[in-house]
Amino acid sequence: MNKTGNSRQFEIIRTLAAVGIAMAAAVIIIFIVSKEPVNALYNFIVGPFTSLRRFGNILEMACPLIFTSLAVCVMFQANQFNMIAEGGFFFGALCAAIAAVKLPEITGVSVTAALLAGGIGGASLGAVPGILKAKWNTNEFVVSLMLNYVALYLGLYLMNTFIRDTNAGSKVSLKFQEGFRLPNIVPGTRIHLGIVIAALVVILIYLFLYCNKWGYSLRITGQNSKFAEYSGINTFMVILFSQILGGAIAGLGGAVEMMGIYNRFQWSALPNYGFDGITVAIIAKQSPKLVPAAALFLAYLRTGADIMSRSSDVPSEVISVIQALVIVLIAANSFLSGWKHRMLVKQSMNELAAEGGK
Amino acid sequence: MNYLTGKDMVEMGKIFVDGQDIGNHTIRQIRDKKVSHIPEDRMVDGAASSASIAENMISTKIDSQYLNKGLLMNRTAINQMAEKLIEYYRIKCDGSQQLVGMLSGGNIQKVVAARELASKPRLIIANQPARGVDVSAAEFIHDKLLELRGEGSATLLVSADLNEVLGLSDSLIVMYDGEIAAYFKDSSKVSELELGMYMLGSKKMNKEEIGGLMDE
Numbered sequence: 269m270n271k272t273g274n275s276r277q278f279e280i281i282r283t284l285a286a287v288g289i290a291m292a293a294a295v296i297i298i299f300i301v302s303k304e305p306v307n308a309l310y311n312f313i314v315g316p317f318t319s320l321r322r323f324g325n326i327l328e329m330a331c332p333l334i335f336t337s338l339a340v341c342v343m344f345q346a347n348q349f350n351m352i353a354e355g356g357f358f359f360g361a362l363c364a365a366i367a368a369v370k371l372p373e374i375t376g377v378s379v380t381a382a383l384l385a386g387g388i389g390g391a392s393l394g395a396v397p398g399i400l401k402a403k404w405n406t407n408e409f410v411v412s413l414m415l416n417y418v419a420l421y422l423g424l425y426l427m428n429t430f431i432r433d434t435n436a437g438s439k440v441s442l443k444f445q446e447g448f449r450l451p452n453i454v455p456g457t458r459i460h461l462g463i464v465i466a467a468l469v470v471i472l473i474y475l476f477l478y479c480n481k482w483g484y485s486l487r488i489t490g491q492n493s494k495f496a497e498y499s500g501i502n503t504f505m506v507i508l509f510s511q512i513l514g515g516a517i518a519g520l521g522g523a524v525e526m527m528g529i530y531n532r533f534q535w536s537a538l539p540n541y542g543f544d545g546i547t548v549a550i551i552a553k554q555s556p557k558l559v560p561a562a563a564l565f566l567a568y569l570r571t572g573a574d575i576m577s578r579s580s581d582v583p584s585e586v587i588s589v590i591q592a593l594v595i596v597l598i599a600a601n602s603f604l605s606g607w608k609h610r611m612l613v614k615q616s617m618n619e620l621a622a623e624g625g626k
Numbered sequence: 627m628n629y630l631t632g633k634d635m636v637e638m639g640k641i642f643v644d645g646q647d648i649g650n651h652t653i654r655q656i657r658d659k660k661v662s663h664i665p666e667d668r669m670v671d672g673a674a675s676s677a678s679i680a681e682n683m684i685s686t687k688i689d690s691q692y693l694n695k696g697l698l699m700n701r702t703a704i705n706q707m708a709e710k711l712i713e714y715y716r717i718k719c720d721g722s723q724q725l726v727g728m729l730s731g732g733n734i735q736k737v738v739a740a741r742e743l744a745s746k747p748r749l750i751i752a753n754q755p756a757r758g759v760d761v762s763a764a765e766f767i768h769d770k771l772l773e774l775r776g777e778g779s780a781t782l783l784v785s786a787d788l789n790e791v792l793g794l795s796d797s798l799i800v801m802y803d804g805e806i807a808a809y810f811k812d813s814s815k816v817s818e819l820e821l822g823m824y825m826l827g828s829k830k831m832n833k834e835e836i837g838g839l840m841d842e
Binding site: 475479480481484485487488491492494495496497498499500501502 | 652653654656657663665670671672673674675676677681684685686688689693694697698699701
């Protein structure tokens with residue numbers, strides 16, 4: 269076992285410990301607030317697995333989270349703390365909705381076109397903080413956070429003006445044409461083709477980040493931009509490109525969600541998937557490989573909390589506590605670092621002893 | 627140094643490498659002319675400490691045919707190259723996947739040197755190549771620089787260490803207050819005391835004496 273492997277192992281243990289502590293805290297909270305804690309806990313932990321439909325809920329909730337957290341991974345790996353995943357997701361969904369209402373229906377082509385529209389919508393949004401950062405060194409965090417609201421209201425305006433269903437009682441769009449819906453792949457649930465697309469995107473982004481020279485440039489720029497520049501990497505392009513790509517993935521996720529779950533556009537506020545994507549990316553340590561697992565975990569918590577709030581007296585907000593605790597514990601770099609230090613020392617002692625024995 | 631390596635654009639004057647003006651070239655373009663650069667501060671410019679040794683070694687040559695297979699990078703080639711350089715430059719580590727930040731200063735500097743010197747550069751700009759490293763690593767890097775000089779790489783050595791300068795260089799240029807104060811064609815004939823006078827500005831060569839520089 270070399271030190272590199274050891275340090276990776278340590279990260280995994282640390283993440284699991286953080287999750288474990290957070291879950292324990294949740295159990296304690298449930299016991300404090302609930303009059304029937306055992307029933308609540310049962311629904312929270314076992315509930316999601318009691319029927320196919322509930323299990324399907326986990327997968328369908330994980331799907332958008334995978335997209336947004338991948339978007340966050342790409343941008344965070346380039347050291348760009350861009351929050352555009354939220355607005356990009358929303359705007360991508362809206363662009364796809366417009367395409368699904370307005371474009372002519374052609375078998376096979378139409379779905380692709382709508383997905384593409386979503387991706388382009390998200391990318392154009394991601395480009396704004398990207399250009400500002402690369403050219404004038406503005407803070408991409410602030411710009412993207414504000415831009416999310418621009419995306420929200422611009423999106424609602426577009427929806428109202430072009431695709432609003434005037435016969436409907438609330439502010440919703442016209443129904444999507446049938447050819448633009450992503451087909452359901454597991455009968456009895458709402459699991460749709462989007463989960464397959466999500467898996468494909470995970471693989472593509474992994475290959476991009478770890479097996480491609482552009483992805484390599486992106487990671488090196490994120491780790492030490494001065495070193496990247498010194499090595500001859502065009503950091504201007506990397507900063508810009510990472511945010512455009514992040515926006516595009518988020519937008520694509522929005523499009524997939526829109527065409528997989530809904531039959532008309534009906535959001536009137538930001539759906540929060542982008543911010544949850546950040547949570548997932550942090551749990552996954554910004555590694556695309558771990559994103560599906562982390563997304564499934566959060567989706568499982570959400571589904572469990574939903575079921576719990578419906579069948580017991582504990583509100584579903586309890587999972588916000590878990591989520592916050594997990595993030596704090598994972599983000600705290602020195603959490604368990606004393607233990608890691610002792611491990612390293614012990615290992616080095618063993619190595620020395622082994623050498624002495626020869 | 628920033629001008630020579632392309633970090634800043636030149637506003638006045640010209641810089642020639644192989645007879646071509648590189649004053650307005652980007653870092654990439656200068657590096658493509660086979661100019662290598664060992665930076666002054668290895669932790670700021672020279673390496674990414676949270677990346678692996680292999681990743682640090684390929685940062686300047688990611689466009690090369692050898693390391694790419696179509697759209698993807700050729701992992702076996704990268705790791706082979708890294709292992710070879712680790713062995714050749716005697717870098718003490720657990721393998722090419724170890725993070726650079728876990729190495730000692732001398733070994734990090736060897737990683738930097740391995741990356742910069744392995745590509746058989748035409749010109750090496752070495753800015754304090756042995757600063758803050760242990761004696762054996764310093765000697766090792768000096769040997770490599772001399773070896774490459776023997777193979778025909780021009781080397782511009784910048785250093786605050788007089789012994790390093792006197793020991794390695796063929797000829798010397800002393801700069802004081804932004805101007806060339808002295809030029810010695812043969813560094814073995816210069817004493818530290820004499821050098822010191824020029825460095826402090828108490829002596830300055832006239833145009834004719836320095837003039838030899840331009841003939842090179």
